[in-house]
Amino acid sequence: MLPAEIAAQVKRIQLVTGRQVADVMAGAYLSVFKGRGMEFDEVRPYVPGDDVRTIDWNVTARTGEPHVKRYVEERELTVMLLVDVSASLDFGSARRSKREAAAELSAMIAFSAIQNEDKIGLLLFHGEADEDIPPRKGQKHALRVIREVLARGQEEAERPPPRSWNPWGLPRAVVERFRKLKLASARAPRRSTNISYALEFCRRVLPRRTVLFLVSDFLDEGYLDILRHANRRHDVVCALVGDERERTVDAAGLITLEDAETGERRLVDTDSAAFRAAMRDAARSREARLEDELRVSGIDLIRVDATRSVVDPLLQFFAMRKRRLRR
Numbered sequence: 065m066l067p068a069e070i071a072a073q074v075k076r077i078q079l080v081t082g083r084q085v086a087d088v089m090a091g092a093y094l095s096v097f098k099g100r101g102m103e104f105d106e107v108r109p110y111v112p113g114d115d116v117r118t119i120d121w122n123v124t125a126r127t128g129e130p131h132v133k134r135y136v137e138e139r140e141l142t143v144m145l146l147v148d149v150s151a152s153l154d155f156g157s158a159r160r161s162k163r164e165a166a167a168e169l170s171a172m173i174a175f176s177a178i179q180n181e182d183k184i185g186l187l188l189f190h191g192e193a194d195e196d197i198p199p200r201k202g203q204k205h206a207l208r209v210i211r212e213v214l215a216r217g218q219e220e221a222e223r224p225p226p227r228s229w230n231p232w233g234l235p236r237a238v239v240e241r242f243r244k245l246k247l248a249s250a251r252a253p254r255r256s257t258n259i260s261y262a263l264e265f266c267r268r269v270l271p272r273r274t275v276l277f278l279v280s281d282f283l284d285e286g287y288l289d290i291l292r293h294a295n296r297r298h299d300v301v302c303a304l305v306g307d308e309r310e311r312t313v314d315a316a317g318l319i320t321l322e323d324a325e326t327g328e329r330r331l332v333d334t335d336s337a338a339f340r341a342a343m344r345d346a347a348r349s350r351e352a353r354l355e356d357e358l359r360v361s362g363i364d365l366i367r368v369d370a371t372r373s374v375v376d377p378l379l380q381f382f383a384m385r386k387r388r389l390r391r
Contacts, residue, residue: 092382093176097141097275098391106134141182141275144266146306147168147213148280150190150257151324155178157309158371165370166305167213171276172378176205184209189262196269220240233236256325259287262292268300279303282354283325292361302358302379303366304351311347313340 107120110130123131147170153163160168170186177184178201185199186209194210197205259280266276267290276298278291294300316334323329334338351367358365366381368374 071095082141092379092386093180096382097143097182106130108134141177141180141212142185142270143173143177143275143277144185144187144199144270145173145209145213146187146189146262146266146276146278146280148190148257148259149188149194149213150260150281150283152257152281152283153305155307155310156370157307157322160370162281162305162307162370164214165368165374166212169303169305169368169374169378170213170277171206171210172374175203175251178203178206186212186263187265188212189258189265190272191256191258191261196265199274257281257284261289263287263290267294267297268341273298275299275301277301277303279305281305283308284380287356288361291366292364294365295361301364301366303368304354305368305370306351309371311344313343317338 103213107123108131109257110124110132114132118132118134120131120133147166148168149163153161155162156164174184178202181201183199183201184197184206186197188195197209197212257280259278260283262278266274275295278300280303282304291300291302313334318333320333321330321332334340355365364381364385370379
């Protein structure tokens with residue numbers, strides 16, 4: 065049973081992104097992603113102006129009249145979303161988390177693909193493959209993709225305590241409060257990022273060229289070689305999902321920071337200007353290094369901030385790809 069909160073999020077994303085795909089992105093996706101090549105359509109009589117290289121000599125000899133082969137672009141594509149659901153994606157400093165921003169970006173891509181009769185598939189990953197949905201067409205399938213992105217990492221409620229559980233005779237509202245506190249404290253095993261595993265999984269299950277959207281915060285190491293190899297076989301697009309609060313820290317005295325994926329804790333003094341500058345520089349350096357490495361490897365990058373709209377970065381990416389195709 066789909067939790068009501070996630071169902072509401074899916075409905076909101078469907079309404080917002082569906083309208084944006086129809087109103088803002090019409091034609092942008094279609095003009096950027098081409099089919100796998102040219103497909104034979106028919107043989108027709110030659111007319112002046114046709115390319116002589118397209119003459120079908122067998123039909124011409126048989127009929128005694130020149131005929132040419134006509135080809136059309138094979139438009140159907142397979143688009144695969146590789147979405148990171150590691151614990152670090154739960155972070156969010158504003159109205160939504162990085163996971164929710166990743167879900168909205170995935171929705172924009174999924175609805176764009178479905179609107180253009182392409183197939184859309186999904187791989188959710190962290191330390192390993194978490195959920196694998198093979199590529200298919202249709203709006204219901206796209207909605208399933210979005211629902212899975214949102215649902216992963218948001219642990220469903222455990223079995224509620226039996227009705228007889230109330231040894232102290234407490235009011236029902238108090239018992240419910242204790243139940244929620246108990247569920248909140250029962251933490252799931254931490255989920256670290258393993259981009260190499262996701263790419264290797266796709267290498268094994270995707271036999272033909274595919275458009276791969278890798279959506280992650282890229283808090284991982286040692287994946288660049290397999291990423292470059294994947295880009296030689298497929299069309300790989302990386303989407304870096306971040307949050308402004310990860311780059312800046314306000315002065316708030318002594319606080320304990322915890323790594324979402326390893327659980328490592330560290331007491332820091334946020335009143336220290338040197339510490340705040342070091343955190344800012346480290347975050348910027350990491351993102352700049354990733355951007356440089358992807359550019360050298362010929363892999364496109366979309367930068368998404370969870371505190372802002374995901375539409376503008378995606379439109380900028382489409383515009384950039386379109387300019388590049390014209391060269």
